[in-house]
Amino acid sequence: MKLITEYTEDLQYSIITEEKNGKKQRIIEGVFMQAEQKNRNGRVYPRATLESAVDKYVSEQVSKSRAVGELNHPEGPSINLDKVSHRITELKWDGDNVMGKALVLDTPMGRIVEGLMDGGVQLGVSSRGMGSLVQKNGANVVSNDFMLSAVDIVQDPSAPEAFVNGIMEGVEWIWDNGILKAQEIERFETEIKRAPSNRLAETQMKAFKDFLSKL
Numbered sequence: 001m002k003l004i005t006e007y008t009e010d011l012q013y014s015i016i017t018e019e020k021n022g023k024k025q026r027i028i029e030g031v032f033m034q035a036e037q038k039n040r041n042g043r044v045y046p047r048a049t050l051e052s053a054v055d056k057y058v059s060e061q062v063s064k065s066r067a068v069g070e071l072n073h074p075e076g077p078s079i080n081l082d083k084v085s086h087r088i089t090e091l092k093w094d095g096d097n098v099m100g101k102a103l104v105l106d107t108p109m110g111r112i113v114e115g116l117m118d119g120g121v122q123l124g125v126s127s128r129g130m131g132s133l134v135q136k137n138g139a140n141v142v143s144n145d146f147m148l149s150a151v152d153i154v155q156d157p158s159a160p161e162a163f164v165n166g167i168m169e170g171v172e173w174i175w176d177n178g179i180l181k182a183q184e185i186e187r188f189e190t191e192i193k194r195a196p197s198n199r200l201a202e203t204q205m206k207a208f209k210d211f212l213s214k215l
Contacts, residue, residue, distance in 0.1 A: 002130070003130060028104065041140075043141070067088035068086065085110045087103050125152065
């Protein structure tokens with residue numbers, strides 16, 4: 001399974017005043033995900049695949065107030081609580097679009113989001129999930145093993161592909177006692193790429209021996 005991220009810029013946001021205590025809350029709302037069309041990253045989410053992932057996410061995360069997201073994408077699928085900026089409060093279908101609402105939280109990252117809003121910065125969201133891809137008709141079709149992990153807040157990048165295709169997006173991930181980890185082969189490749197030229201051969205040999213020891 002690979003980490004899959006998708007950028008969505010069709011967003012609006014508003015400020016809602018709670019009558020209960022008079023506190024202002026920032027609400028981000030708009031199209032969070034789309035099915036049955038090739039997106040800017042060349043991927044297609046079949047409606048049935050996305051419905052299953054969204055239903056599971058709503059049932060296990062949104063309904064239990066656990067559906068939090070971060071300001072900008074991290075390198076992997078896990079949630080970093082120190083980077084959390086908002087909580088998803090609603091996901092619902094409108095045609096083939098998944099409409100969402102997110103409450104900006106009173107956290108360090110949430111306050112940065114509020115400052116950006118107050119400064120007139122146009123924000124976007126980017127979904128983050130795990131799944132397999134299959135090539136069909138010139139597009140990468142997301143398989144039915146897709147799992148939605150989070151919806152993060154991002155800025156509209158001048159180079160979306162560079163922003164969305166994060167460091168770890170192409171890495172294969174596996175379950176290890178309930179924890180998602182990058183596969184060992186990816187770690188070996190990273191070690192080799194980072195090795196200085198005068199230690200390249202030594203690093204390659206060490207990685208090869210380590211790989212064989214795990215077979």
